Amino acid sequence: MPPRQRRSLPYNAIAAAVLAVVLSAEAGRAQDMPSPFVQSVAAAAAEDETVSAFYAARDYRTLWTGPQDAERRSLVLSAFATAADHGLPVSRYDAATLAALFASAQTEGDRGRLEVAMTRAYLAFAHDLQSGALVPKKVDGGILREVTVVDPAVNLAAVESPDFAAYLRDLPPDAPEYARLMAARFELQQVVGADGWGAAVLSGGLGQGDRGAAVVALRDRLGAMGYLGRTATAIYDRDIAAAVSQFQIDHGLPATGKADADTLAEINESPESRLQSVTVALERLRWMGDAPRGDRHIWVNQPDFTARIVDHGKVTFQTRAVIGKDSADQRSPEFSDEMEYMVVNPSWGVPRSITVKEYLPLLQRNPNAVGHLQVVDSRGRVIPRGSVNFAAYSARSFPFGLRQPPSDGNALGKVKFMFPNPYNIYLHDTPSKSLFEKQVRAFSHGCIRLGEPFDFAYTLLAPQTDDPQGSFEESLNTGRETVVKFDTHIPVHLVYFTAWPTPKGRMTYRNDVYGRDQRIWDALMAAGLEPAGASG
Structure with missing residues (x-):
């Protein structure tokens, strides 16, 4: 055993x-x-x-x-x-x-x-x-x-x-994705055994009208991966552009149809690398077992930087997400819980780690620094700054907390979605909207920021009110911190899949932003997993 x-x-x-x-x-x-x-x-x-x-x-x-x-x-x-x-x-x-x-x-x-x-x-x-x-x-x-x-x-x-x-x-888990991942694994093993998808595409970038050896290599590689039918063209034509667009969609890239450097880097990934991602995804699904995800649930796939609301197996809402920074104490964790309520016009209780690591040194140099934050005691009462000698405390001994009251510039934006957990992780709005335009969105202290939080709220409220938008805005317009409970708790799954099949079986891949998949792969190999490409 x-x-x-x-x-x-x-x-x-x-x-x-x-x-x-x-x-x-x-x-x-x-x-x-x-x-x-x-x-x-x-x-x-x-x-x-x-x-x-x-x-x-x-x-x-x-x-x-x-x-x-x-x-x-x-x-x-x-x-x-x-x-x-x-x-x-x-x-x-x-x-x-x-x-x-x-x-x-x-x-x-x-x-x-x-x-x-x-x-x-x-x-x-x-x-x-x-x-x-x-x-x-x-x-x-x-x-x-x-x-x-x-x-x-x-x-x-x-x-x-x-x-x-x-x-x-x-x-094995009865999740439909498990069988699709197994099928993808088998296909990738065959590709590895047949010497891969062909020669790498040696180019800094390609677009429509280009021709030559790099275009031929791109054509052949797209064909071997199933994105392009048989063709003898040596010109980057509409068919190749359409194949590149579908490839970009499947790999979380902007669907421009142009084979830029980022796209070519993904196209040149080896089948061994993809096989590794699929193998790790199988292990991750086994960790989730046969526990039901919920007829309605929230699915946050961190390497995909998205949050989805899923109803009876179909995505009914999707928004871009920002996840934690890739640093030891700020990476977003993986776990499942149940969302119980949302807070409209939230105040932000600054986490202890941020308070003592980032803000206390500023306050020690200037007691009037970070003026948008209130100093509060253990009972939540506001303490006048002039009564506190910040220099007298260390990170360990500092007895106060910091809180940002509801405002347009509040770090949590106008709404946060709560599934109480020991890790103090939740989903929330943010005033930093520009970050959602970036392709890699790992900037938070660990919580999940949502690109379209109001629409997310409307979708969650829809089953319990005839006017979800009006109901939400009624609370919003008060300007006061307001708790809105969900009639039915909603399962939330914070997951991390770099390989994931669509319902039709097409594989999608994402980058291992935290290096977690690599650690899982290394541990599986240490446990006796056969090398990539070995068949059972």
């Missing part, structure tokens, strides 16, 4: 387990000693309480190694053989090695150890498909997703269910 589910016991505990089997057998069968198989199973299972209890409860009957277990054994070995297709670390449940052990086992002791090895491999395989092969927080501290782990005892009990084959098929 994976290390996080195993409890290693000292040698004397293993001996005690064997002794318990011996004593139990003596009580039930007079002077008969337990068989070498039973002793071997007991010793091998003793270091895992769940496995040990399971075999003891069934009087050490076989699951995999008896003549009557052939069908079950074949099913699970066949399932293990698909591990590479899912982008899982094959070495944890290597079907070929286990099959060889079945062929080479000579003693009852060998068979007992193999019995437990199969059980452990099955539990590891089931766990990894259901919940992922890695622990998110151990890979990156910004991945705060709570992963649901199925009790190993439940997976063990399923082995003898009437339709074990169906249970094995249902282990």
